[in-house]
Amino acid sequence: RNEDEAVHYCPNSENCPPQIKGRIEHFVTRRAMNITMGPETIGLLYDKGLIRDAADLYALQFEDLVSLERWGETSANNLLASIEKSKTVPYERVLFALGIRFVGETVAQKLALAFHDIDLLAAATVEKLTSVEEIGDRIARSVK
Numbered sequence: 474r475n476e477d478e479a480v481h482y483c484p485n486s487e488n489c490p491p492q493i494k495g496r497i498e499h500f501v502t503r504r505a506m507n508i509t510m511g512p513e514t515i516g517l518l519y520d521k522g523l524i525r526d527a528a529d530l531y532a533l534q535f536e537d538l539v540s541l542e543r544w545g546e547t548s549a550n551n552l553l554a555s556i557e558k559s560k561t562v563p564y565e566r567v568l569f570a571l572g573i574r575f576v577g578e579t580v581a582q583k584l585a586l587a588f589h590d591i592d593l594l595a596a597a598t599v600e601k602l603t604s605v606e607e608i609g610d611r612i613a614r615s616v617k
Contacts, residue, residue, distance in 0.1 A: 493526065494519055496572050500527040504578065505570030506559040510552060517541060527570070530556055564590070574615040583607055584616070 483489050497515050501508035508530065518524045523537050533556065538549035562570075565585035569578050576584070587605045588594035594616070602613035 509555040
């Protein structure tokens with residue numbers, strides 16, 4: 474636990490399967506990328522080594538999916554179509570989907586308005602970030 478926080482969490486965020494799956498679950502939610510898949514599918518794809526992070530969803534192939542137990546052509550096509558459709562979600566939802574600590578939907582909207590693309594956001598200094606309404610030092614450092 475960080476001294477300034479009341480929440481305890483596992484510090485092994487890069488290699489902790491429950492945390493990795495949880496981040497992917499957040500990424501696919503309706504309020505984020507709206508990819509129609511649940512925790513069971515995420516767990517299956519993770520356990521089979523097909524995904525290790527949210528970006529891996531975009532590398533999935535039809536052949537990867539139809540070879541899975543109880544997956545047919547329809548299920549594979551539906552998931553791939555949902556992933557393809559997610560490429561059109563608004564920028565603020567992509568920012569929210571990334572699961573940046575302290576960046577909820579409202580903060581993501583404010584960041585998207587202030588920094589019109591991911592390159593501008595990535596290049597922003599902490600000072601520039603904190604100049605955005607409701608973005609304090611803690612959020613700015615988390616974004617960086």
